[in-house]
Amino acid sequence: MSMDTDLALACSLADAAGAAIRPYFRGDFGLEDKADASPVTLADRAAEAAMRRIIGRESPRDGIIGEEFGAERADASRVWVLDPIDGTTSFVAGRPIFGTLIALLQDGWPVLGIIDQPISGERWIGAVGQTTLFNNAPAQSRRCRTLDDAVLATTSPHLFSEHQAEHFLGLAGKVARRRIVYGGDCYNYGLVASGHVDLVVEAGLKLHDFAALVPIVEGSGGTMCDWHGNPLNAGSSGEVIALGDPARLEDVLEALAHQHCA
């Protein structure tokens, strides 16, 4: 299939997920805790089921890895990676900064990604070799002269192990404290692609949390990698950096390599 066909399919998945999610926002969404203690709602399940139905109909040989319903044909060369609601806790709290994440992996590497915010109607679309789009207009990450000027976002201190937290605080100590924002999940990565946030540093992410973000951030002029500077693929550890200005990558990696001294 051509990239245009894949992008059209990915957009139809995002449309279907949004239609499934919107009726549950701030409504009766049936919160449960999964075995790993992460939350799930009827909205997560309805959105992923809707996307899987469309893939099964339109591109039945592709593999699927979804947060809620697991893997099918995960050894296929083309695999869709679905997170129906990234930021379920924000969704549950009624905050419109969660998102649906849709990625296409080719031989384990993310080649297409969508972040869709179905309440505000914001959508970022990225594809390898193409300029990222935000609501159908080109998105561009911004330059960042020094880390001291950077706006740094991260979802929650609880996502870090104690060891990771010490390294994160080593980095946070290089950034002006009042320019660190918490919460936001995938939405922060869209804001990197649009040039409003400079840096996101997180850990504990699963493939469905980060795969879609890579083509979006990279197609905007930014870069994504793990905490050691390695590119992200299906085998990555879940320690993730998104940076709007690749010229600051050495500074970020060096700051992360040091532990915070209290």
Next chain:
Amino acid sequence: MSMDTDLALACSLADAAGAAIRPYFRGDFGLEDKADASPVTLADRAAEAAMRRIIGRESPRDGIIGEEFGAERADASRVWVLDPIDGTTSFVAGRPIFGTLIALLQDGWPVLGIIDQPISGERWIGAVGQTTLFNNAPAQSRRCRTLDDAVLATTSPHLFSEHQAEHFLGLAGKVARRRIVYGGDCYNYGLVASGHVDLVVEAGLKLHDFAALVPIVEGSGGTMCDWHGNPLNAGSSGEVIALGDPARLEDVLEALAHQHCA
């Protein structure tokens, strides 16, 4: 003046602040650091100036305490307390979960409050003795059976002193970890009033950060107080609790009284 007149004036302030802020959102907002290292933008200043002009014209004997331009007639019995952008860091990062806060104090006690989110067009209005309104419909906080079920929100771990953080973690340990959301500033308190968030616990807040929230949360059926259970007024310390279900207040105060043991 009657409460209706005051509410109409407060709404005109929120309208003016929103009109001043919107052109700067995700635009060229001229970020600076203030002497206390907190960020300020052209949008903060334009919004506060617009509100002060209206108060000066419509109710010139009232006092004003504003985050950006300080105090005038602060010893008046009626004092308007203005925070043009609560959550400036979120505003700077392009996240639509900051808000304009407008409070009216009568002899130091908040009797009227507005939270206005000018991008999403969401507005909470509270007044002593009246039911809180969200976008002109009644807002109601929700019951919470146990702390273990609660959705807990707090803006940033950096707002706590080391000592406060230990007590906050004592409370956080009673709440399911995956139901804690970070970021959000005043927006979280609106979500308490609308029954989507159960509990907000913060410290380091100034009068302009919390005064407007009190009539909104209390008019929805919830309660606000400091970490010792005392009501909030112009002399409060900035340790703040907002709780949708007042029946859980003893549990919250008891959990906060204990330090977290690592």
